[in-house]
Amino acid sequence: MSYRLALTVGEPAGIGPDLVVALAQQIHSSQIVAVCDPELLTRRAALLGLPLTVKTFDAQDRTPANAGEIWVSPVALAQTENVGQLNPANGQYVLDTLTHAAQGCLDGMYDAMVTAPVHKGVINDAGVAFTGHTEFLEEYTHTERVVMMLATQGLMVALVTTHLPLKDVAAAITEERLTQVIKVLDTDLKRYFALPNANILVCGLNPHAGEGGHMGTEEIEVIEPTLAKLRAQGIGLSQPLPADTLFTDKVLNTGDAVLAMYHDQGLPVLKYKGFGQAANITLGLPIIRTSVDHGTALDLAGTGKADGGSLRTAIEYAERMAASRAAHKGN
Numbered sequence: 001m002s003y004r005l006a007l008t009v010g011e012p013a014g015i016g017p018d019l020v021v022a023l024a025q026q027i028h029s030s031q032i033v034a035v036c037d038p039e040l041l042t043r044r045a046a047l048l049g050l051p052l053t054v055k056t057f058d059a060q061d062r063t064p065a066n067a068g069e070i071w072v073s074p075v076a077l078a079q080t081e082n083v084g085q086l087n088p089a090n091g092q093y094v095l096d097t098l099t100h101a102a103q104g105c106l107d108g109m110y111d112a113m114v115t116a117p118v119h120k121g122v123i124n125d126a127g128v129a130f131t132g133h134t135e136f137l138e139e140y141t142h143t144e145r146v147v148m149m150l151a152t153q154g155l156m157v158a159l160v161t162t163h164l165p166l167k168d169v170a171a172a173i174t175e176e177r178l179t180q181v182i183k184v185l186d187t188d189l190k191r192y193f194a195l196p197n198a199n200i201l202v203c204g205l206n207p208h209a210g211e212g213g214h215m216g217t218e219e220i221e222v223i224e225p226t227l228a229k230l231r232a233q234g235i236g237l238s239q240p241l242p243a244d245t246l247f248t249d250k251v252l253n254t255g256d257a258v259l260a261m262y263h264d265q266g267l268p269v270l271k272y273k274g275f276g277q278a279a280n281i282t283l284g285l286p287i288i289r290t291s292v293d294h295g296t297a298l299d300l301a302g303t304g305k306a307d308g309g310s311l312r313t314a315i316e317y318a319e320r321m322a323a324s325r326a327a328h329k330g331n
Contacts, residue, residue, distance in 0.1 A: 002030050003111040003322045004062060005103035005138050005315060006073070009036035012081040012090055014296030015306040016116030017044040021052055023306050023315075024070040029065045030319055033057050033110070035097045037077040041070060047083065047302045059109055072279040075100060083302040086119055091126025094118050098133070102140050107289035112288035112318040114312065119297045121206075131163055138287055145180040146284040149257070150267060150293060151317060152274025156193075156257040158185050158268040158283065169262045170218055173205060178226045182259065184284040186235045189257060191328045192288070192321040197236060201255035202227060203265055204240035276307050281321075288321045290314040 007023075008017030021044050034041060038054045055065060057073040065071055075097050078089045078224065091252040096234050101113040115133055123130040130136060138146040149158040160181050161172045182200070189198040202211075205223065206216030213220050219240045227237045231237035238255065245251060247269045260266025271277060271293065292310040300306045 001322060001324075002062065002064060003107070003319055004031045004033065005318055006104050006113040006114045007034050007050040007100050007315075008097045008113065009034055009040065010116030011086070011094060011122070011296045012037070012040050012077060012095075013083060013085055013087065013301060014117060014119065014298050015301050017041055018048060018304070018306045019116055019292075019311045020070065021045045021048055021050055022306070023311060024052055024065065025050060025067055027067050027224065028064055028315070029165060030111075030315070031062050031071060032114075032315070035073045035075060035101050036260045037070045037093070038074050040081060041072065043081075044083075044302065048304050052059045073100060073104075075217050079298050086122040086298070088122055088125040088127075091123040091128055094123060095128060095130070095136070098136060099140065102137055102287065102289075105289075106141065111322045112290065113316045114311070114318050115289065115291040117292055117294060117297045119298075128130045133280075133289070133291060134162060137285055137287075138283055141285055141287065143285055144219065145177075146282050147181050147184045149185070149199050149281045149283055150270050150278055151281055152270060152278035152313070155252065155270055155273055157270045158257060158259050158262060159261075159263060159266060159312060160259060161261065161262045166264075170216075172320045173218060173222060173261060175222060175226045178223065182230055182235060185257065188283040191326075194282075194324050194327070195256050195257075198256040199236040199238070199254065199259045201238045201246055201251065202240055203243040203246055203258065203260045204272065205261045207242070207244075209240045209242045215236060228260055250261075274311040277280065277313050278310060279317040281317060288318055288325065290318045290321070 051068045053069045054069050057071045104110040148162050152159045189195040210216045210219035223240045280291040282289040
């Protein structure tokens with residue numbers, strides 16, 4: 001089945017435009033609509049020496065583009081980009097592309113949104129408080145709790161906390177947060193990944209999962225009591241497991257997804273396994289959103305050296321999730 005995906009091109013000075021131009025060189029079963037300034041793609045294609053015909057998006061036409069073509073839903077840049085050089089004047093433009101794609105998904109015009117990398121710092125330099133796509137979409141869609149999950153072949157890792165300093169993590173792992181995150185994860189594994197009886201492997205917070213309280217008491221006082229309550233509600237959850245041995249094939253083969261307590265507990269392992277072939281997925285939203293697993297790579301912009309593997313993976317996950325959602329609704 002063919003889907004319509006909104007693809008936000010991200011930071012105009014970075015590799016997002018390069019990746020989209022390269023993506024347009026192949027035929028895709030879904031209709032991919034780039035949300036950006038069309039002249040941005042035209043300029044980048046010329047710089048890369050690649051053919052590109054821009055087609056203005058028509059909501060009544062669901063035809064996928066041919067090779068060398070791209071559908072574009074136009075959003076105007078504030079200032080013409082300088083490749084590899086950040087410009088705060090275009091910070092609001094980046095947010096406008098996200099708003100268009102998210103609203104289009106909410107309205108049913110798009111089946112999912114896929115996001116190329118943005119630069120958080122330059123958006124903040126533009127005077128807009130911005131900590132990332134995940135938090136932006138959480139606020140925009142008025143969602144109580146979203147969950148960041150990265151996925152690659154053979155491994156999915158979701159996070160209890162995301163962009164927090166390490167010193168603040170333990171205090172943030174509360175019964176309320178754990179309960180919300182796990183319920184979102186379990187619900188969306190059913191809805192988007194056809195896993196009605198998912199088994200979630202849970203990392204402990206402390207080394208050796210606290211070692212019976214000798215290396216921390218969060219597992220005893222907060223994590224395991226919360227897991228027990230959720231198991232009683234029918235959610236498949238392991239005991240809190242030491243993270244250093246959880247990420248071994250013997251343990252991973254017993255579960256469907258991993259829940260890590262903090263960003264750098266789970267994501268280094270996933271990126272070691274699949275960097276460049278992984279997707280960042282936001283669970284809990286009323287829409288489907290996937291993204292690349294890398295940043296703007298300003299030094300590679302316009303060079304033709306950017307690897308589009310993660311963007312292709314993000315598109316594949318968006319299509320897979322849209323198909324699973326449709327089947328889930330039909331059951």
